[in-house]
Every structure is written in structure tokens, then in C-alpha cells.
Amino acid sequence: AYEFSKFGRQLGCGSGIEELMDDLGHALASGGANVKMLGGGQPARIPEMNAVWRRRLEELMEESGGLERTLTSYDPPRGNPRFLEAIAGIFRDQFGWNITADNVAVTAGGQTAFYFLFNLLAGQMPDGSSKKILLPLVPEYIGYANQGMSGDLFRACTPTIEKTGPHEFKYRVDFDNLKVDSDVAAICASRPTNPTGNVMTDQEVARLSELAKANNIPLIIDNAYGAPFPSIIFTDATPFWDEHVILTFSLSKIGLPGSRTGIVIGPPEVIRALGSMSAIAGLSNPSTGQQIVLPLIESGEILKLSQEVVRPFYEEKCKLARRAAEEAFGDEVEWFMHRSEGALFLWLWFPDLPITSRELYERLKKREVLVIPGAPFFFGHSDDSWRHRDECIRVSYAMDEEIVRDGLRIIAEEVKKAWKAV
Ligand code: PLP
Structure with missing residues (x-):
């Protein structure tokens, strides 16, 4: 062996x-x-949605150069430049966020984005110390659990449980017991949360953001089910971004899991690092999903x-x-x-x-x-x-x-x- x-x-x-x-x-x-x-x-x-994907594939086949863009060329490691522009544009228009294509990277699915982000920020540090990702709430997405290259990466805080009905409850972040020790590299949460369907309130997100900012670390929010796409979210929850916030999105839950398209919005230094990591791990990312949704993003149809x-x-x-x-x-x-x-x-x-x-x-x-x-x-x-x-x-x-x-x-x-x- x-x-x-x-x-x-x-x-x-x-x-x-x-x-x-x-x-x-x-x-x-x-x-x-x-x-x-x-x-x-x-x-x-x-x-x-399947009818939309079918229509888009037909359009790509008919369009001059469509097939070539979709299947026969390598995109730059950070993603197709026009796609990165379109993503920055839709978030600027929708939410007024001050971002450009330099704040955007594509990865091979959201899962890969997390693999890169967690290992970029936490684990063995150059000075020999070891850093962790803080989960303000558990249960949390099981797909993060084994992603650390150098062993266990996570430290989770016990939430409070509020009974909200005869057979209903909601987890809340227990801020009184949420400590950001010096070995915490980032705070991370999915919103909505897999597995619970919890959506952290705007207030919880604002407090986590303040906490991260005060400790000079990023706050990572996983929007795999969130706004503005696929928007599988049934409460009022405002998308949140700031210069120390890293947001991930995915085309999977809107209906394209097979296209393996993840999207990250974050500080340019983090985004550049993700591009480097994509180049080393995979040269380039799958382009089919990007080409299928590009005009839907440019026109805003994806929001509708x-x-x-x-x-x-x-x-x-x-x-x-x-x-x-x-x-x-x-x-x-x-x-x-x-x-x-x-x-x-x-x-x-x-x-x-x-x-x-x-x-x-x-x-x-x-x-x-x-x-x-x-x-x-x-x-x-x-x-x-x-x-x-x-x-x-x-x-x-x-x-x-x-x-x-x-x-x-x-x-x-x-x-x-x-x-x-x-
Ligand atoms: N984040 C959460 C919370 C998920 O539930 C999933 C998939 O189930 C992912 C990220 C990763 O999805 P994908 O790699 O298909 O984008």
C-alpha cells in the first residue's frame, strides 16, 4: 500500500x-x-426553469460564437470577464453596493469556494499558530465539516433555542457567549441555513458584521439559497455587504447544480487569491453555467x-x-x-x-x-x-x-x- x-x-x-x-x-x-x-x-x-435552460442552450447553439464560448475555450481562472462585470453590475444596481469586477470570482460550485476560502484564511499559519473558522450558530452546513487541509477547522457556538409556537422553534445567535478569540480567522454562516431553514435576522447579521470588523476578520455569508438568486427565502431579510464581508452565491439551487458554478463577492485581495487557487487546482472553471445565465443577469431576468x-x-x-x-x-x-x-x-x-x-x-x-x-x-x-x-x-x-x-x-x-x- x-x-x-x-x-x-x-x-x-x-x-x-x-x-x-x-x-x-x-x-x-x-x-x-x-x-x-x-x-x-x-x-x-x-x-x-428547465424550459429557460433549454431556451438558453438553443440560443447559444444558434448564436455565432455561442458554442465556442460555452464549450471550447478556457476562461481566465477567476471567471469569464463579462460574467464578472455582469455580477458586479447586478449587485450595484439592486443594492447600491460599491463593487466592481475586482470584487468577484467564479469557482467550481459554492462547495469549492468554501474549500478555498477556509483553507486560505484558517488552518496552519506562517508563524506556526493555528486558526479557526467560528460558526456563530450550529447546526450548520455539513459540507463545510471536513474541508480543512490541516485538520479540524471549526469552532461552533451553542445557539439559544426560542420556542415560537406549540410545535415550532427558532435558533438564535447567543451573542452573550459568542467569543472571538485571537485564533479566530473568520466568522461564517449560511443564510438561509442548511439544514434548518433558519434565516439569521438583519440584526443578527449586523451584529456579526460589527464583531468581525472590530476583530479585523472577515464575515463569510453563504447565500446558496439566498437573495437575490435563487431567493428561496420566505421572510424579510436584507442582503448585506461591507468591505470586510465575503458573500458566496451558487447557480445550483436555482436549478443548475450540474453546471458547478459558484460566485464569490469579497475584498479584492481575497478574490485574487481565489483566482490563483482556481488556476492551481483546476486551471479554469466550468463555463457552461456562466454562459447560460449571463444574459439573464445582464437583463435582470434572473431576479424575476x-x-x-x-x-x-x-x-x-x-x-x-x-x-x-x-x-x-x-x-x-x-x-x-x-x-x-x-x-x-x-x-x-x-x-x-x-x-x-x-x-x-x-x-x-x-x-x-x-x-x-x-x-x-x-x-x-x-x-x-x-x-x-x-x-x-x-x-x-x-x-x-x-x-x-x-x-x-x-x-x-x-x-x-x-x-x-x-
Ligand atoms: N452552501 C450550502 C449551504 C449548501 O447547502 C450547498 C449545497 O447543498 C452549498 C453551499 C454548495 O453548493 P454548490 O457547490 O452546488 O454550489
């Missing part, structure tokens, strides 16, 4: 999340037509599609899923759902559940319902006494309504069964 480097061991030898994703994939492949796939982060296929097609599509699905959960669980057992403010998921919490969420996940898998157990979303959080971490599951509602409804019914049956066995 070959000996792997430290880097190889960190990234090339599997991870909890890979295991889980693999498990989901295999269960799906071996299961029959009855498998209720409520596990993955696959966005829905929205017919109106987000507001009038994508957001209402998910808002309706979310409403149906919440209603289905209420019908399935009733008042027989204690259960809570995170207030659904965006993204594609219901985050269910079963206080004092007699089995762990991992066990619940296994039992559900036997019944052909695939969800994601909650514990892995609490990475970077070291308080083992916080049982809440084992009491939650994530359920996607991007699938067909009937599948979501049947899945929730079976989840409720298994939760009730677990309580009856006590």
Missing part, C-alpha cells in the same frame, strides 16, 4: 458525510420505486425568475410539507419543527427522544424513508452534554408532495414507536 500524506489522510480517506451520502446513494440504487428520498440536497426540477418562479415553488412545497408534518405528528408525542424561513428542508426536533437520531435514521432506512440524522451538522461543537445534537433530523421537501407526505407519516410512526417501547 502507498503511504498517504497528511493532506491525503485528511481529504482522501473518507469522512462521516461521505459515508452518509454513499449510504443514501446505495439505498436509492438498490431500493425499489418505493424509496422516499428525503435525504439529499438535490434541488427540485422546476419545469419553468427567482421571485416569480423559484421562490413561490418552494414556498408552496414548504407549506404543504409543514401541514403534512402537523397531520402526521399531531399532539401524541413531543415534536418541534424549526421555523421554516428558507432553503429546502424541514428540521425536526424530538426532545428527549429515547433513541438517537442516528438510530431513528437506521429504522427509517429499513422502511425505505431516507433522511439525514442531525448530529453531523453540529461539527465544531464540543459540548457532549448537549443532547439536542442527537434529537434532530433533516427532511428535504424538494421531492413530490406525495413522497414527502408518506415519508413524514412514516417518520411520525417510527418516533411514536420509539416512545411506546420505553
Whole structure:
């Protein structure tokens, strides 16, 4: 056997999340037509959006030079120059932000943006010290968890839990206990949050921004589901930017996950570094997504599609899923759902559940319902006494309504069964 480097061991030898994703994939492949796939982060296929992608591909094929721009040339490592201009333009026009193309970089999906950003800012420093990314709230996006090239990168703060209804709660940043120690390289949060559907309030974002600024570190906000595209966000939340803020966006959740297009807005020095990293890791980024959406960004059509097609599509699905959960669980057992403010998921919490969420996940898998157990979303959080971490599951509602409804019914049956066995 070959000996792997430290880097190889960190990234090339599997991870909890890979295991889980693999498990989901295999269960799906071996299961029959009855498998209720409520596990993955696959966005829905929205017919109106697919029609737009089809139209755009046809336009590119017809347009002189369209095919060549889309498929037959390398873009500069930081992204197609006209695309970078268009992105800066839409944010200037929409929000009045003082940014230019020098504030914009493209990456191979949002996932790669985070891999680069986290390892750019945190980990082993030149003076031998080691720096961390501070998560002001957990649970947080599981895809960040294993990205550190030199080991664990994260430090997470326990949120406060506010009960906002008989079966509803919301996590809030616990500013009283949020400390930015000298080894914190950046603060990072997704908004809306995967897995909970939480949307940090404008006030929370403003306070995090002040905290970051006062400590001379960046605040990273992941807008994979956020405004202005795809805008899978059901509350009032103002997009936020400042000179020390790094924003990431993605074309995945508007319907182009296969195009692998991530977009970063940030300080020019960070943006230049991302371009260098793209050149080394991949020469250049996938150009198809950029070429498909370019005129939609230049004309502003992407905003209209987000507001009038994508957001209402998910808002309706979310409403149906919440209603289905209420019908399935009733008042027989204690259960809570995170207030659904965006993204594609219901985050269910079963206080004092007699089995762990991992066990619940296994039992559900036997019944052909695939969800994601909650514990892995609490990475970077070291308080083992916080049982809440084992009491939650994530359920996607991007699938067909009937599948979501049947899945929730079976989840409720298994939760009730677990309580009856006590
Ligand atoms: N950030 C969040 C919160 C996500 O949920 C995802 C994907 O599910 C990503 C980033 C990365 O998405 P992509 O690499 O497809 O842009």
C-alpha cells in the first residue's frame, strides 16, 4: 500500500458525510420505486426553469460564437470577464453596493469556494499558530465539516433555542457567549441555513458584521439559497455587504447544480487569491453555467425568475410539507419543527427522544424513508452534554408532495414507536 500524506489522510480517506451520502446513494440504487428520498440536497426540477435552460442552450447553439464560448475555450481562472462585470453590475444596481469586477470570482460550485476560502484564511499559519473558522450558530452546513487541509477547522457556538409556537422553534445567535478569540480567522454562516431553514435576522447579521470588523476578520455569508438568486427565502431579510464581508452565491439551487458554478463577492485581495487557487487546482472553471445565465443577469431576468418562479415553488412545497408534518405528528408525542424561513428542508426536533437520531435514521432506512440524522451538522461543537445534537433530523421537501407526505407519516410512526417501547 502507498503511504498517504497528511493532506491525503485528511481529504482522501473518507469522512462521516461521505459515508452518509454513499449510504443514501446505495439505498436509492438498490431500493425499489418505493424509496422516499428525503435525504439529499438535490434541488427540485422546476419545469419553468428547465424550459429557460433549454431556451438558453438553443440560443447559444444558434448564436455565432455561442458554442465556442460555452464549450471550447478556457476562461481566465477567476471567471469569464463579462460574467464578472455582469455580477458586479447586478449587485450595484439592486443594492447600491460599491463593487466592481475586482470584487468577484467564479469557482467550481459554492462547495469549492468554501474549500478555498477556509483553507486560505484558517488552518496552519506562517508563524506556526493555528486558526479557526467560528460558526456563530450550529447546526450548520455539513459540507463545510471536513474541508480543512490541516485538520479540524471549526469552532461552533451553542445557539439559544426560542420556542415560537406549540410545535415550532427558532435558533438564535447567543451573542452573550459568542467569543472571538485571537485564533479566530473568520466568522461564517449560511443564510438561509442548511439544514434548518433558519434565516439569521438583519440584526443578527449586523451584529456579526460589527464583531468581525472590530476583530479585523472577515464575515463569510453563504447565500446558496439566498437573495437575490435563487431567493428561496420566505421572510424579510436584507442582503448585506461591507468591505470586510465575503458573500458566496451558487447557480445550483436555482436549478443548475450540474453546471458547478459558484460566485464569490469579497475584498479584492481575497478574490485574487481565489483566482490563483482556481488556476492551481483546476486551471479554469466550468463555463457552461456562466454562459447560460449571463444574459439573464445582464437583463435582470434572473431576479424575476427567482421571485416569480423559484421562490413561490418552494414556498408552496414548504407549506404543504409543514401541514403534512402537523397531520402526521399531531399532539401524541413531543415534536418541534424549526421555523421554516428558507432553503429546502424541514428540521425536526424530538426532545428527549429515547433513541438517537442516528438510530431513528437506521429504522427509517429499513422502511425505505431516507433522511439525514442531525448530529453531523453540529461539527465544531464540543459540548457532549448537549443532547439536542442527537434529537434532530433533516427532511428535504424538494421531492413530490406525495413522497414527502408518506415519508413524514412514516417518520411520525417510527418516533411514536420509539416512545411506546420505553
Ligand atoms: N452552501 C450550502 C449551504 C449548501 O447547502 C450547498 C449545497 O447543498 C452549498 C453551499 C454548495 O453548493 P454548490 O457547490 O452546488 O454550489
